[in-house]
Amino acid sequence: MDLKQLEYFVRVAELGSFTRASIALDVAQPALSRQVRLLEVELRQSLLVRNGRGATPTEAGKLLLAHGRGILHQVERAREELGRVRGSLAGRVAIGLPPTLARVLTVPLTRAFRKQLPEAQLSISEGLSVVMREWLLNGRLDIAVLYNAQPAAGIEMAALLDEDLLLVQARPPGLSEDPPPAAIRLSEVARLPLVIPSRPNAIRMHVEAQMAGIGCRPVIALEIDGVAAILDLVADGAGCALLSRNAVASSIRPSAFTMRTICEPALRTRLSLVTSSLRPATLTQKTTLALIRSIAKGQLEKP
Numbered sequence: 361m362d363l364k365q366l367e368y369f370v371r372v373a374e375l376g377s378f379t380r381a382s383i384a385l386d387v388a389q390p391a392l393s394r395q396v397r398l399l400e401v402e403l404r405q406s407l408l409v410r411n412g413r414g415a416t417p418t419e420a421g422k423l424l425l426a427h428g429r430g431i432l433h434q435v436e437r438a439r440e441e442l443g444r445v446r447g448s449l450a451g452r453v454a455i456g457l458p459p460t461l462a463r464v465l466t467v468p469l470t471r472a473f474r475k476q477l478p479e480a481q482l483s484i485s486e487g488l489s490v491v492m493r494e495w496l497l498n499g500r501l502d503i504a505v506l507y508n509a510q511p512a513a514g515i516e517m518a519a520l521l522d523e524d525l526l527l528v529q530a531r532p533p534g535l536s537e538d539p540p541p542a543a544i545r546l547s548e549v550a551r552l553p554l555v556i557p558s559r560p561n562a563i564r565m566h567v568e569a570q571m572a573g574i575g576c577r578p579v580i581a582l583e584i585d586g587v588a589a590i591l592d593l594v595a596d597g598a599g600c601a602l603l604s605r606n607a608v609a610s611s612i613r614p615s616a617f618t619m620r621t622i623c624e625p626a627l628r629t630r631l632s633l634v635t636s637s638l639r640p641a642t643l644t645q646k647t648t649l650a651l652i653r654s655i656a657k658g659q660l661e662k663p
Contacts, residue, residue: 363435365399368392369407370428373421374498377414384500429639436642451644452481455652456492456504458562459587460607461631461660465505469655476651480644488585489562496636502645503652507562509632517632520656525563525627527552527620528601528608530594543621547574553581553599555590566629567602574625591617602627606660631656 372381372392382389400407407421417425436451453473457465466484473482487495492504497514509517527544550571556578557564571578581599584590587607594601595616602622608614633649635641641649 361399361402362395363432365395366424366428367432368395369399369421370425370432371499372396372408372415373417373425375500376416376498378410380414433639433642449477449644449647450479451642452483453503453645453648454483454485454501455648456485456487456495456501458489458492458505458507459486460604461505461656462486463610464606464659465652465655468659469651472651472655473648477644477647482648488557488560490560493634496634497638499636499639502635502639502641503649504634505652505656506632506634507629508566509562509630509634514636514638516635516637518634520631520633520653521660522628522630523604523606523660525567525602525622525629526605526608527622528591528594528603529618529620530597531616531618541618541620543623545624546571546622546627547576547624549600549602549622550574550576550578553579555582555584555593555599555601556580557585557590558583561585563602563629567627570625570627587611604629631660 368381368385368387371385372378375381375384378389378393378396381387382392385392396408403420403424405420406418407424408415409418439450455469462484470482470484473480485492485495485501489504489506489509492501492506493509493512493515495501496504505520506517509515511517527549554567556567559565567578582593584593587603588611590601590603591608591611593599595613605619608617608619611617633652635645635649
């Protein structure tokens with residue numbers, strides 16, 4: 361059995377599509393289909409049901425998928441062990457970050473990764489928490505940092521840190537940066553027009569849940585999926601935003617905004633490190649998890 365054929369099959373089965381798998385593997389779709397078909401011929405069994413909606417594993421395919429994941433994982437572990445003999449770790453790690461954190465963490469994380477794991481490969485993607493959780497399950501990501509992650513089958517979570525959400529408003533002309541604006545009650549925030557991501561964004565869902573807890577609903581001025589665009593609209597006077605201090609501090613013009621603490625109750629979101637329980641972490645991935653913890657603590661907990 362050819363390992364490349366096995367890898368191709370596993371990726372198609374996980375992504376449910378030859379098209380998506382060809383993109384993820386950077387392999388032409390006809391070549392991908394041919395290799396999977398050769399694997400089926402060798403095993404004398406159909407492994408995938410091909411239809412207009414994609415490809416799903418047959419009973420035989422499900423059995424091979426379970427074995428294939430373990431085989432490919434063991435191969436990766438063997439490569440790592442051989443790398444340790446040379447004095448270094450190798451392999452590829454795919455990380456997913458929410459847009460609000462990607463700008464803050466990408467550069468220091470990449471720098472630390474290259475220094476500590478010079479023979480390994482790093483891939484960083486941005487995405488919404490709901491999307492990244494799906495990417496974890498289908499194998500596109502090894503590690504994701506998610507807001508307010510909920511327990512679910514197939515994933516493992518570990519708390520990273522908590523972040524306060526602040527009320528972000530355009531700074532009036534001529535207003536100095538000191539003293540900082542006074543805190544504002546969540547019930548008062550509920551009466552302000554908000555520029556906020558659309559559902560099922562994790563922060564949007566959290567804001568709505570917290571406001572519902574005190575008998576309020578948010579006033580939605582605009583639904584915008586993108587931190588930079590949200591801040592541009594806030595600066596233009598379209599409304600207010602609810603973002604972390606780091607999201608504003610890493611923007612192009614942080615001085616264009618004021619940030620107010622929210623109280624009674626505070627708006628606080630939890631960041632979690634999430635991995636797939638279907639694939640045991642390799643040593644390279646475990647090292648990367650430790651790097652993310654260290655970098656996040658240094659970058660996100662700054663006063």
